[in-house]
Amino acid sequence: MESTKSTSQLFLFLAWLISMFATLGSLYFSEIQGFVPCELCWYQRIFMYPLTVILGVGAFQNDLSVKRFVFPLAIIGGAISFMHYLEQKIPDFGGVKPCLSGVPCNAQYINWFGIVTIPFLALTAFILIILFMVLAHIFSKK
Known part of the structure; x- marks a missing residue:
């Protein structure tokens, strides 16, 4: 029983680690490389940055109940990322709302x-x- 709980905690920690890398990576691209984020990049950041805090609290307090906040943020952020990727890779894909100002x-x-x-x-x-x-959810139930 204890090993499944520790496995669940490990997955929660890994989720936090990924959010940290993503947050630091986005800051590296904008603040060090000087890449100006477009409008959709900002929306993705709006959904990723809170995940770093929420998952950090959950990981260090071993509290899997943060999943109720994590799932909506990650799913919506992922959908925005997917749409943005399509906009970059499919020439005639205009997305839901075209970027009108700043970086295309x-x-x-x-x-x-x-x-x-x-x-x-x-x-x-x-x-x-x-x-x-x-x-983490699956292993917490075992």
Whole structure:
């Protein structure tokens, strides 16, 4: 019984770690590399940054009840990241609301291997957070 609880806590900690890397990564791209975030990038940050705090509190207090806050933030943030990625990679995809001012949302500051862009990195982080939270939930029930 104790090993499943510690496994659940490990997944909660990993979710927090991913949110930390995503938050620090976004700050690196904007503050150190000088990449100006577009409107959709800001929306993704709005959903990722609180996850760092919420998951940090949950991880260090071993409180899995934070999942009720984590899931909505991660799912909505992931959906925005997915839409943003489509806007970058599919030429005629206009998205729900086109970016009208500032940096265009289809701009690609990075394009590693022709696949990995900043929204792709954010989407990966949101998916991993959701996955780790599902695993934490499953192991907490055993």
